[in-house]
Amino acid sequence: MSHVSSKVTPWEARRQRPAKGKSGSKLAHESAEKHVLGTATYIDDMPELAGTLFATVGKSTIAHGKILSLDLTAVRNAPGVVDVITLDDIPGEKDIGPVFKGDPIFADGVVEFHGQALFAVVAESFEQAKRAVLLAKVSYEEQPPLLTIKEALQQNAFVRPAHSMQKGDATAAINAAPLQLSGELYVKGQEHFYLEGQISYALPAEDGGIKLYCSSQHPSEVQKLVAEVLDLPINHVQVEVRRMGGGFGGKETQAAQWGCIASVFARRLNRPVKMRLDRQDDMVLTGKRHDFYNRYRLGIDESGKILGADIELAGFCGYSPDLSDAIVDRAMFHVDNAYDLNNARVIGHRCKTNTVSNTAYRGFGGPQGMIFAEAMLDDIARNVGKDPLDVRKANFYRDGxxxxxxxxxxxxxxxxxxxxxxxxxxxxxxxxxxxxxxxxxxxxxxxxxxxxxxxxxxxxxQFLNQAGALVHIYTDGSVHLNHGGTEMGQGLFTKVAQVVAHEFDIDIDMVQASATATDKVPNTSPTAASSGSDLNGKAAQNACQILKSRLVQFAQQHYQVNASDVRFINNHVVIGSDDDSAQWISFAEFVTLAYQNRVSLSTTGYYATPKIHYNRDTASGRPxxxxxxxxxxxxxxxxxxxxxxxxxxxxxxxxxxxxxxxxxxxxxxxxxxxxxxxxxxxxxxxxxxxxxxxxxxxxxxxxxxxxxxxxxxxxxxxxxxxxxxxxxxxxxxxxxxxxxxxxxxxxxxxxxxxxxxxxxxxxxxxxxxxxxxxxxxxxxxxxxxx
The missing domain is CATH 3.30.365.10 (Aldehyde oxidase/xanthine dehydrogenase, molybdopterin binding domain)
Structure with missing residues (x-):
């Protein structure tokens, strides 16, 4: 009877102890324990510096009209008030529209929605500031407001021109079809209702700049807008975001206004200023998911197959463009969902109303288009007397x-x-x-x-599809990670840290992700469009691969081996081609040796999404x-x-x-x-x-x-x-x-x-x-x- 030795070689023993928490592992959120215990630090949990002041805004009491007079005497004289600002007190750019102009920090002579910010107050306490703004005396020449999509369509009131997409001849296909259907659907919007409201904490810097802690999905945009508002170079403003208590798109553009107001006060007074919206102000002053009013005409055959579709989408944008152009585009892109419309015409309107400017929300217009696709398929199924699932399956796209x-x-x-x-x-x-x-x-x-x-x-x-990352390796084998993505509870920091652990094949405990900061990774894109892991994970991987290449090159020279003889396995660097005789060096020991031999252990990584393009003039491409x-x-x-x-x-x-x-x-x-x-x-x-x-x-x-x-x-x-x-x-x-x-x-x-x-x-x-x-x-x- 043959006998097989049960001896485990050192190589095999180490292979049986894999590094913990690599990509693909079921790992808890990096802050899960802190969330449960209440020890996760949000901006309002940070210790306030001595001399901190508290800001809030005074709001309009009409939806539309001219401001005839604004008397703030009583506001300035209210207990605890330190300063009051209006649009005239902004030293630089007064309009903070993220893509297109139309978003003044304060109303510019005309009120565009009920609750629009008219001025801001900073006081010794939040309560004093809230009481003070109520003392303003404002007179208006009120005008009839536009409040619905249908009114905006009738009056041709739009924040941006309409856009259309076309494939084939929809009208001819519908008219020639055996059956024609028409219908409409009104889809209401949605409040973000994040747990942590909008908040910014601005600290004056000794060089005249600003350090801003902000609950924002787009720190680089906040940095740029604060610099423009203060008439400073961008490098004089630093924005940091460790975590948000939820965002869902509501902090992609609309966190900037509050950061700008806090920063203006901080620079004027040379004192720290916190601006936090209470829940009711947050709901009144910030935009929501867009309502959509959708209409269709379809041509179908007797089996329920779509032959042609003429679809009109109209978004409830509010008073300014904000991100509505791209949001309505996204609804248009997704109005087919999974279905081949064959011959199709899709047009999208961006309706202006005297309501708060609506903004990004999880799905970014896609949900409002996709629900309409499903509504159409259900209508077809009822019309031809089939199970809706069978009609859906019959209309699915096919490769090619x-x-x-x-x-x-x-x-x-x-x-x-x-x-x-x-x-x-x-x-x-x-x-x-x-x-x-x-x-x-x-x-x-x-x-x-x-x-x-x-x-x-x-x-x-297209240009938003890029990301950067910064990776340091320290001589104890621990790794510092920073990237442009923001953590809002979705686990992005955990996933990108797992990428780093995976690349070096080290335990996740050895990777520390630090707060997103504009002075570490510049010119970042917002954490939105579901792209956080795609972009920042790839950028971090690129940085790790650059560092690994340096370390492998050093090992080749130091140990006189080939590149293929250097491997990163289970918290070690393995030198040698033969499994039994290979030299196992702990990762910490190896990087210390590299440092002692003057190998750089820090680098940046970068990633840009390939293949994508879209020509808006021809309404075609690969978006x-x-x-x-x-x-x-x-x-x-x-x-x-x-x-x-x-x-x-x-x-x-x-x-x-x-x-x-x-x-x-x-x-x-x-x-x-x-x-x-x-x-x-x-x-x-x-x-x-x-x-x-x-x-x-x-x-x-x-x-x-x-x-x-x-x-x-x-x-x-x-x-x-x-x-x-x-x-x-x-x-x-x-x-x-x-x-x-x-x-x-x-x-x-x-x-x-x-x-x-x-x-x-x-x-x-x-x-x-x-x-x-x-x-x-x-x-x-x-x-x-x-």
């Missing part, structure tokens, strides 16, 4: 096709993903059971929907590097007497490529679904006929809570590597899963449609509150009787 903006359809494996979820969640059996339930129950109705996601990844403005896929099956139950409902179950299968961190990715998917569901069911923005925001607090605006989570909630990752050369062939996870909430809205429509035997596609604008659901039920009852 192209979109209505000219991007080729490649690596389109969404049908495979949908097929897998359909089997895993027992869609067909549940559909049959629900049909029977609805037949047997007069007042309770259930609905089911399985909807796909195809979401493009990249900033649609997205790749697409993230996913699908969600949602089941609901509706009480047709009251319109009340509950979500019984949700099953999600989502594509993140080769996951950088499955634990964080699944958490992001779960949270995104709940946030998307909230947008479409409970969260309702309301203004009165004077333009005053009525949903201005947690008492009047309903975000989802733990009780809204489906009792049966299943999330799985679709394990397939990204075909594009992303960081370790992963895919973005920030925005795409938000659209899974659309399945809940489609399931509600499905339940209501059962009232009329699935022959009518009920009107159901969003959010689908119980009142709107009840109205849809009544509509179906009346139509079925007719």
């Amino acid at each position: 096709g192209s979109t209505h903006y000219g991007q080729p359809v490649e690596d389109f494996y969404l049908p495979e993903l949908v097929e897998q979820l359909e089997q895993d969640c027992d869609y067909r059996a549940r559909r049959a059971a629900i049909t029977e339930f609805n037949r047997a129950n007069r007042w309770k109705k259930r609905g089911l929907a399985l909807t796909p996601i195809r979401f493009g990844i990249s900033f649609t403005i 997205f590097f790749y697409f993230a896929f996913g699908a969600c099956c949602a089941e609901v139950e509706v009480d047709t007497l009251t319109g009340e409902y509950k979500v019984l179950r949700a099953d999600i299968l989502h594509d993140v490529g080769r996951s950088l961190n499955p634990a964080i990715d699944i958490g992001q998917i779960e949270g995104a679904f709940i946030q998307g569901m909230g947008w479409l069911t409970t969260e309702e923005l309301l203004w009165d006929d004077k333009g005053r925001l009525q949903s201005n607090s947690a008492a009047t605006y309903k975000i989802p809570t733990s009780v809204d989570i489906p009792e049966h909630f299943n999330v799985q990752l679709f394990d397939r590597a990204n075909a594009e050369d992303t960081i370790y062939n992963s895919k973005a996870v920030g925005e795409p899963p938000f659209m899974h909430g659309i399945a809940v809205w489609c399931a509600l429509r499905d339940a209501v449609a059962s009232v009329a035997g699935y022959t009518i596609s009920p009107p159901l604008d969003t959010p689908a509150t119980p009142e709107r659901v009840l109205n849809a039920v009544m509509f179906c009852q009346q139509e079925s009787k007719a």
Whole structure:
């Protein structure tokens, strides 16, 4: 009988102890423990320097009109007030529009929305500042405000010109089709409702500059705007962001105003100034997700296949452009979702209204386009008498096709993903059971929907698709990491640190990510468009590869070996080609040796996304590097007497490529679904006929809570590597899963449609509150009787 030795060689022993926390590991968020214990430091937790002052703004009391007089005498004389500023006191640029002009720091002679900032006060306490602003005496020449999309369309009021995309001849295809359909959908916006409100803390620097701590997704933009407002070179302003208590797009552009105001005061008074918006001011003064009013005309065949589509989208932009041009573009890009429209014309309007300027929000216009795609497919299914899932599958893109903006359809494996979820969640059996339930129950109705996601990844403005990183190795083997991405709870710092650990094959505990800072990595792009890991992960990888190349070159010279004989394995550098005789040197020992031999242990890394381009003049190109896929099956139950409902179950299968961190990715998917569901069911923005925001607090605006989570909630990752050369062939996870909430809205429509035997596609604008659901039920009852 042969005998095999069980002796474990040193090489094998080390291979059995892999470095901890590399890319692909299920690792906890780097600040998870601090979040739970309350020890994570946000800006309002920082110890305040001696002499710190507190700023707030005075707001308009009308939505539109001229300012005839502004008497601030009583404000200046109020207890604790140290200084008051208006637009005339701004030393440099007075307009802080992020892309296009139109966003003055304070109203410039004309009020454009109810609550617009007119002036700012700084006082010894926050409470004194808040009381002081109420003493202002303002007289106006009030003018009728524009408050709705339809009014703006009628009056041709736009913040930017319309844009259109076209493929083939939509009108001819629709007119020649066997069946024509038309419809519309009003999709309301959404309040960001981040846990940490807008806040900035400005410290005067000895050279006349400013050090600004700011809760912002775009520190470099804040730096640039503060410098312009103060009439300083950009290098005199430093902006630092360690973490945000949520952002969701609401801190991409709209954090800048408060940072600029705090910085003006700090420089004028040479004292630290904190500016924090309380919850109600935050909701009144900052923009939200855009409402959209969408209309379509479709030509289809008898099987439900789309032959032509004429689609019009109109965004509720507010008083200024902000990011609305790109947001409406994104809605136009995604109005096809996963479906081949064949011959298509898509036009997008940017409607000006006398409301706060709306801004970026998770999905950046994509959700407002994608829900309309799903609404159209449901309408087709009801019209031809088929299961909506079958109609969706029949209209899926195929590889080799192209979109209505000219991007080729490649690596389109969404049908495979949908097929897998359909089997895993027992869609067909549940559909049959629900049909029977609805037949047997007069007042309770259930609905089911399985909807796909195809979401493009990249900033649609090309130059934003770049990132930098800074990596230092210290002589104890620890690594310092800094990059341009910001941490808002999504786990970006954790993922990029995992990339660094992976590249050097060292424990994650040896990598420390520091606060995002404009004096470490300059000219950064915002952390938005789901691009944080893609861009910053690649930039950090590039820096690590440069350092590894230096270290390998040193090892070649020092040990007289080939490059292939130098390997980074399990917190060691292994020198030698033979496994048994190779020399194992701890990473710390090796980098100390490199330092002693004058090898630089610090470098920057850089990455720019390849392949992407879009020509707006021809409305064609490749605006997205790749697409993230996913699908969600949602089941609901509706009480047709009251319109009340509950979500019984949700099953999600989502594509993140080769996951950088499955634990964080699944958490992001779960949270995104709940946030998307909230947008479409409970969260309702309301203004009165004077333009005053009525949903201005947690008492009047309903975000989802733990009780809204489906009792049966299943999330799985679709394990397939990204075909594009992303960081370790992963895919973005920030925005795409938000659209899974659309399945809940489609399931509600499905339940209501059962009232009329699935022959009518009920009107159901969003959010689908119980009142709107009840109205849809009544509509179906009346139509079925007719």
